[in-house]
Amino acid sequence: MRKVEREKGATSQVSRFFSLPNRLIFRMKMAHKLKNVRDRLDAISRERSFHLGEGEINMEAFDVEKRQTGSLVNESKIYGRDEEKKKIIEMLLTNVSNDQDSLAIYAIWGMGGLGKTTLAQLVYNDARVKSHFELRIWVCVSDDFQIRRLLRAIIESIDRGACSISELDPLQQKLQEKLRGRKFLLVLDDVWNENQEEWDRLKHTLMCGEKGSMLIVTTRIEKIARVLPIHHIGCLSEDESWSLFKGRAFGLERVEERSELESIGKEIVKKCGGVPLAINALGSLVCSKRTKSEWLIVKDSQIWNLPKSENSILPALMLSYHHLSPHLRQCFAYCCVFPKDHELKMDKLIQLWMANGFIPFKGPSELYDFGVGIFNELVRRSFFQDVKVEYPGCITCKMHDLMHDLAQSIMRHECVALESDKDVKVEGRIFHMFFGMISSQDISLNEDLHKVRSLRSCIDAVSCKASLPFFLKQKYLRVLDFRYVAQEVPRSINNLKHLRYLNMSGSRIKVLPESTTCLLNLQTLKLDYCHFLCKLPNGMKHMKNLMYLGITGCGSLTCMPEGMGQLTCLQSLSIFIVGKEKGYQVSELKGLNLRNELTIKELDNVKNSEEAKSANLIGKQNLHSPRLCGRVTIKAMYRTILKMFLMVSNLIQI
Template sequence: MGGIGKTTLAQLINNDDRVKRRFDLRIWVCVSNDSDFRRLTRAMIESVENSPCDIKELDPLQRRLQEKLSGKKLLLVLDDVWDDYHDKWNSLNDLLRCGAKGSVVVITTRVEIVALKMEPVLCLHMERLSDDDSWHLFERLAFGMRRREEYAHLETIGRAIVKKCGGVPLAIKALGNLMRLKKHEDEWLCVKESEIWDLRQEGSTILPALRLSYINLPPHLKQCFAYCSIFPKDYVMEKDRLITLWMANGFIACKGQMDLHGMGHDIFNELAGRSFFQDVKDDGLGNITCKLHDLIHDLAQSITSHECILIAGNKKMQMSETVRHVAFYGRSLVSAPDDKDLKARSLRSFLVTHVDDNIKPWSEDLHPYFSRQKYLRALAIKVTKLPESICNLKHLRYLDVSGSFIHKLPESTISLQNLQTLILRNCTVLHMLPKDMKDMKNLKYLDITGCEELRCMPAGMGQLTCLQKLSMFIVGKHDGHNIGELNRLNFLGGELRIKNLDNIQGLTEARDANLMGKKNLQSLNLSWQREISSNASMERSEEVLCGLQPHSNLKQLCISGYQGIKFPNWMMDLLLPNLVQISVEECCRCERLPPFGKLQFLKNLRLKSVKGLKYISRDVYGDEEIPFPSLESLTLDSMQSLEAWTNTAGTGRDSFPCLREITVCNCAKLVDLPAIPSVRTLKIKNSSTASLLSVRNFTSLTSLRIEDFCDLTHLPGGMVKNHAVLGRLEIVRLRNLKSLSNQLDNLFALKRLFFIECDELESLPEGLQNLNSLESLHINSCGGLKSLPINGLCGLHSLRRLHVLGCDKLASLSKGVQYLTALEHLYIHGC
């Protein structure tokens, strides 16, 4: 049964802190009705890499997945499985064997035969909620914090309504959120006695409680919810995209002084509050996503079956004349549909949603198509060229050509006077926007993220005073192109990147940007382009940054290429108290950092090529009792002058209480790292050999990576002597490392050990035999390795996986291999 809580339980397991600590990787894949093995493999890779996978063929996809999973303890959740194709699941099981011992696969399904064919170790049948539990859930949602005497007169009716939900949590949540808005007894009776409870549609999986919840929505909410059926099941919907599509289709009406986006924000929140949206996530920077439960998606599709159509995979296109909204998902539209495919001449939405960036763009002439669909309001498509005839789409309000190979937008685009949203993300060869874009007075969203070939903005962008999103502004030198064009754009929100700040002449001009007046901005990226040599130019750079003070609501700040010696007062005095992420990059002359330790919400700090900085000391910590109270991740990259990082808080127990990960890269003079007990992951790359001595102070490490110490012949004595919980050790490109002596003797918790490109390493230490917990040993491209130690392998009773690749001088395996009684996978290649 759907809505019983299978996915919710799986999510609770997946997100539990104990589970996070136990597994190296956690992968979540929604299978649903599309169990295409290639799609599932790609989805798993993307989950691990947290980025799109551009591999198309199944074999290389499988190899990539095995590389990512090899030797790692994995929790894989396959949610909402319908197919029981035995061979397919056997193939997946074979792929997963490369993981470490203790890996787990969790499957949720409504179909019992699917569960049985998977041959699970444990099969849990989710039961309906008891009457008491059902009432408690409903009561909490419908009455909230109200005192019982305030709703006692509604309890009998409420219990009757709950009884009709049949113990299904999804139905109870929907009704509970609905009844919260109803205060009078006659309204409650109307729901209890509704004929919807008695209607049974043959073959329908839609719960009556969900239909009731929909029927009780206000009309404008009904439209907005139903439109969501245009997306596939389990699709991650972006809040801002939803709102702009609602706006484009006229589903949102102005109310008083509130703008359309503000109304859309309220509609989204109300639908979420009524449980129509689930998995609502906020990244802390204003980017919010959500999904539809599959039963809620079924409801939306049943409502819009004659108006909205979703064509997924390679299904044949069939559209009736009543269709108004069509979306293509995961199919390659190499050409526009023929006229016979588009009987509906009054389409309002035509959206092509790709699963990856390799879908070929339309390359043919789209003029005939645009001449037919003159009532189109929302268009998303990947093309090689937009024709001038796009101006025929007079009603177009939403245009998304992300990832297209277009060099410029046609000048006729400015004729789209109703256009509200223009998305050009990752149009990597786009070098020109229409010169009269200032005339597009209704434009509210312009996203040019990733359009790195753009060299200038059209003149007069400051006239687009309705803009609420402008992802990038390129500062020019001349009137109509300078920073002052931002002055009146005070509704801007989300992310803003300002490039070519070299073209600003001083403090007064910088202040013309009026960044302090842009209270909705969440993220600001300020970047200079040219290397500055003169003192006058450095002073001008300092003046410019001083004049670009943003509003205190800002959460993310990146400063790149700044050539001043000191930071402005608004940074030194911490007038941005809400910052969550800070990145300072390529600031070659800065000698002193602001007191970032005083920022209460700062989670991520990245310092790269701040070449004038010699010390991280008291002035960075500030005078707080607990410096850096929320910091979780710290990166020091290419800090060539940095000599010392001292923990002025003394023992280190009072500073960095939440710091979990430190990365130090290309810091040649840094000789010491302070002991920080909370750190679990440490990566040190191409830095001073002396800095490795600090590793011994990080006794809580679970993962350590040492990389690119080419002059090192031996690891410093006792470097990993006291690491009782270290589970993963990677030694990478220590090209002159000859021996490890007894460095590994005391790593009793070590489970995964990697030696990669250690050219001079001739043998592994005999002390390897003490690694009783070791499960995976990977030796890759160690050209000098001649043998594996006989005694060193004897004690590896837990070793399940041994990989040896590219070790030219390794003539044979030692006799010690016979003692690897737990070995399951032996992979030797290029030896």
């Protein structure tokens, strides 16, 4: 009976559950859950895309056939390459090379659209070059660097006819028969291959000509161009750019006949940044346009909004982007969050890339070095330029305006740069926001921006009453670059659980709240030049993922938190203040693999030589010029100097 009753009870519960009201509630809850799942999948899809969306540039349409180049050139329409042409021809004729083999190699390297092919064509067709070489060969390589295809193409260029040989060995023998004992010039245009083994196989086959034979390679990738000598092709000057544009835009007309367009034309030329491809494209675009308003539309348009049928700029640049690995694409495209002509610091870029998860997962000790490799690769591929070493440990660069346009074309729905007096339209989900062009008085978040809850990066953000609640509601935030925090950091900052990068440099804060230590994912914490900061959180030793702690210029800081040695991921620590008690002593530095600069203060708190040695500064190979400071009296001078000598054998600054 009891069993039957239990079964009846269970049946009645099931029936109650599947009653009409419960079914409706269940459906509503499941609908909301499914919607949340769809939104999350959409967010993930957006995060990992970093490529052109549907309906934009079709890379398949821009096929190899369209990228084919030949050796012919119309010299009357070339501007600004006379000096470079002269330099390369002089090198060819005198055969200045460190290579003792019969084949010397010369590389022309630069970003897409600079005119590498045109420069090679000018050299190839020069009368002195024609008379100097018995044989001249031109081959367009592009994506296809298969050795058999190249050998066949070289033979066909020599014979001016088709070659039916398909096997490698007979192709090599056939080519060597044709080259042996002859002085030749071979141009390999638009090379992308970086495989050294394939290069060696090709070079070995070509080592049969008369001494003085030359190979010229044009490429966008510096790694390929690591042969001597190398020519890094530059942009056109302002005058050269204007001459080229005039020829395209005005045709046979004199500029005076359309003088009202000249000033607009010069603004369009500035937009091109000295890149011949862009100048030619925009000059041709406005050639058929007769009115001032039509020219202004071109001047004010973003590159990606220009008519696709007449715009070859982005497809040409897109080839470089297309050849990047996925993590390099993400790191490059993210840089458009900064404004044009912005000076980019390598260290900051790497920290931002790490915070956003763009660097493939490595151990904490390897992440930074992998980021340096990404930075160098983007430099080698001409995505970054104007690289400078400002001082040891500080490397900066810039992006060419057209490269910035390329990045914006990829990320324009994910990145927003706020500017004074400009309304921002939010299209889709915004992930990254730059505030650098506005002051705290100018900041105003429109209704669309107030609804945003998807931010991953807030860079150069301005702290004010209007903005603070907005930032703290961004629960997925990974980067908060937070300037001019007035008096205190809100305790609720611990709600930003995903935060990996926090910069509050130059703020007037006195104490960093203990709740900051709940940010367990934090990798970078910058508090440089917070002159009033007198205390760091006691529980900082629990922030196990912390890799960078910047406290330069924090003159009011008198001690370090206990147990800094437990931060085993810490790689950069600008200042360490030595204490007397255990957990505050200089021995806390022993297990930290620090790099860049380090200043050790209150050195007089070091008790003896054993404690001094325990810091193991000599074993920190990536540390540059440690600075050692202490309140040294005459009585203690010799003892303190001995401690310093024992701690580090590098340059000592007291």
